Amino acid sequence: MKYLSEYRDPQLAQTLARKIRLTATRRWTLMEVCGGQTHTIVRQGIDELLEGSIEMIHGPGCPVCVTPLEQIDRAVHLAGRPDVIFTSFGDMLRVPGSDCDLQQVRARGGAVKVVYSPLDALTLAERHPDKEVVFFAVGFETTAPANAMAVAEAARRGLRNFSVLVSHVTVPPAMEAILSAADNRVQGFLAAGHVCTIMGWTEYEPIARRYRVPIVVTGFEPLDILEGMLMVVEQLERGEYRVDNQYARAVKRDGNQAAQDTVNKVFELRDRQWRGIGMIPGSGLGIRPEYAAWDAEVKFDLAGIVANEPADCHAGEVLRGQMKPFDCPSFGSRCTPEHPMGAPMVSSEGACAAYYNYGRFRQGSPLANPAMTLPILATT
Numbered sequence: 001m002k003y004l005s006e007y008r009d010p011q012l013a014q015t016l017a018r019k020i021r022l023t024a025t026r027r028w029t030l031m032e033v034c035g036g037q038t039h040t041i042v043r044q045g046i047d048e049l050l051e052g053s054i055e056m057i058h059g060p061g062c063p064v065c066v067t068p069l070e071q072i073d074r075a076v077h078l079a080g081r082p083d084v085i086f087t088s089f090g091d092m093l094r095v096p097g098s099d100c101d102l103q104q105v106r107a108r109g110g111a112v113k114v115v116y117s118p119l120d121a122l123t124l125a126e127r128h129p130d131k132e133v134v135f136f137a138v139g140f141e142t143t144a145p146a147n148a149m150a151v152a153e154a155a156r157r158g159l160r161n162f163s164v165l166v167s168h169v170t171v172p173p174a175m176e177a178i179l180s181a182a183d184n185r186v187q188g189f190l191a192a193g194h195v196c197t198i199m200g201w202t203e204y205e206p207i208a209r210r211y212r213v214p215i216v217v218t219g220f221e222p223l224d225i226l227e228g229m230l231m232v233v234e235q236l237e238r239g240e241y242r243v244d245n246q247y248a249r250a251v252k253r254d255g256n257q258a259a260q261d262t263v264n265k266v267f268e269l270r271d272r273q274w275r276g277i278g279m280i281p282g283s284g285l286g287i288r289p290e291y292a293a294w295d296a297e298v299k300f301d302l303a304g305i306v307a308n309e310p311a312d313c314h315a316g317e318v319l320r321g322q323m324k325p326f327d328c329p330s331f332g333s334r335c336t337p338e339h340p341m342g343a344p345m346v347s348s349e350g351a352c353a354a355y356y357n358y359g360r361f362r363q364g365s366p367l368a369n370p371a372m373t374l375p376i377l378a379t380t
């Protein structure tokens with residue numbers, strides 16, 4: 001498969017792993033921010049391959065996982081209204097709210113529809129002028145441009161029965177929150193390539209300098225990740241702290257200016273609550289007052305919705321890299337993908353789902369389903 005198999009070559013993976021082991025004079029602790037990268041690392045056994053040289057801890061870069069419970073409860077409330085068609089990407093449907101999830105609302109007769117783009121939701125609003133169509137806009141910088149475009153397009157078309165429930169978060173403030181915590185263990189970051197495709201990496205440069213932490217913009221295939229790890233380790237061994245770009249085939253330093261302009265036209269920076277982590281100042285995006293007519297939180301009365309976090313879910317520790325999923329007492333017993341207690345077990349980018357699906361029920365455990373795994377470990 002051209003342009004894919006090249007980045008999954010087991011021999012090259014072994015060569016890169018050997019280079020990392022030879023370069024590291026001590027065990028370094030690195031964090032991959034993105035849940036997509038977490039899944040590649042766990043599925044391929046990259047962390048186990050480098051055990052002794054690198055400890056990988058998993059960051060808060062799963063958009064479904066960090067969407068606050070209050071926002072899930074607001075979504076559930078809106079989806080239950082008879083005048084609303086509630087639209088969302090599919091992976092939000094099974095995220096537990098305080099009492100139920102969107103899928104259960106749909107089972108009870110709520111109009112909950114899965115869409116593949118916010119523009120699909122706009123089309124629904126045009127087709128159903130007698131209904132209010134609400135789109136659940138979650139995610140990092142990657143999804144913000146399309147969601148901003150949907151709001152701007154609704155305004156341009158004068159579509160007043162369309163609105164967006166926004167829960168956008170941004171990566172750099174979360175990295176700073178992790179680095180400035182008293183119990184921080186992160187010595188180097190793999191930064192998510194798709195976020196940088198939009199934003200570039202200039203925002204990371206002051207973070208690398210201030211916290212003396214190397215940051216390498218990295219892709220999502222096994223060789224991307226191994227090469228990104230090698231680049232971080234090389235900086236750490238030389239005592240250097242800057243931003244490097246492993247993902248040059250997709251990312252430029254200044255990112256995509258047109259996408260940034262669209263985001264800035266519709267959204268502004270806000271303080272934002274992260275599920276399992278808490279409030280991070282300036283870490284979110286909200287709809288500007290000029291577009292308030294398309295802001296579901298302004299349009300509908302959502303005040304008074306109070307969330308009840310499950311006491312036994314340790315998602316916050318998992319998302320901050322302080323706990324591995326198999327260390328959660330509920331992992332694999334009371335919490336499974338079929339019966340999730342927290343979002344990291346539901347989301348396709350969640351760390352708990354990655355560990356469960358690839359058989360990591362304890363440290364050093366053999367992969368439960370080797371057939372699903374590319375043979376990086378097998379050729380060690």
Ligand code: SF4
Nearest residue numbers: 313314328335342352
């Ligand atoms: S295993 Fe389940 S209960 Fe434990 S942290 Fe993950 S999602 Fe929460």
